[in-house]
Amino acid sequence: MFMEVSLIAVIVGAVIYILYGTIYYSLRLKGKEGANHPAHYAAAVLIGFISSFLIGALVQAFHQQGILPGAFLGLIVGLLISVVYVKNSLFGLLSRRNMYIAIGDHLIIFPLIGAIHGYFLF
Incomplete structure (x- = not known):
């Protein structure tokens, strides 16, 4: 089965992911040492495109056409x-503070990306 994930939706989703992550994490991690390494930014851009593509593939595979179905x-x-x-936090691999920061990020950005892909699904 060939899936046609919208290239425009992948790009828009990735840009939103990158912009949102820049704002969200700059506010949450302000002044944290080692948080500004250039490789981290390059990886974040790559992860933005991969995440947008994968959410797009899921939206396409499950035919979640429309903003609300994609967001869901x-x-x-x-x-x-x-x-x-x-x-991971329960087993000490992640502090509670960092867990809440990461959860907040993912509970906002993935519905946004899903909504974008649902909107562009044809």
Whole structure:
């Protein structure tokens, strides 16, 4: 089965992911040492495009046409990722503060990306 993920939606989703992450994490991690390494920014851009493409593939695969169905699928992905962060925090791999920061990020950005892909689904 060939999936036609909208290139425009992937680009728009990735740009939103990058802009949102820049604002969100700059406010949350202000003054944290080592948070401004250029490789981190390059990786974040790559992750933005990969995340947007994968959410687009899910929206396409499950035919979540429209803003609300796409956002709901993105919320499910965000919740799944959040559960992993909670588990990692329980075992001491992540501080509670960082867990809340990461969960907040994923519960906002993935529904946004899903909504974008749902809007562009044809």
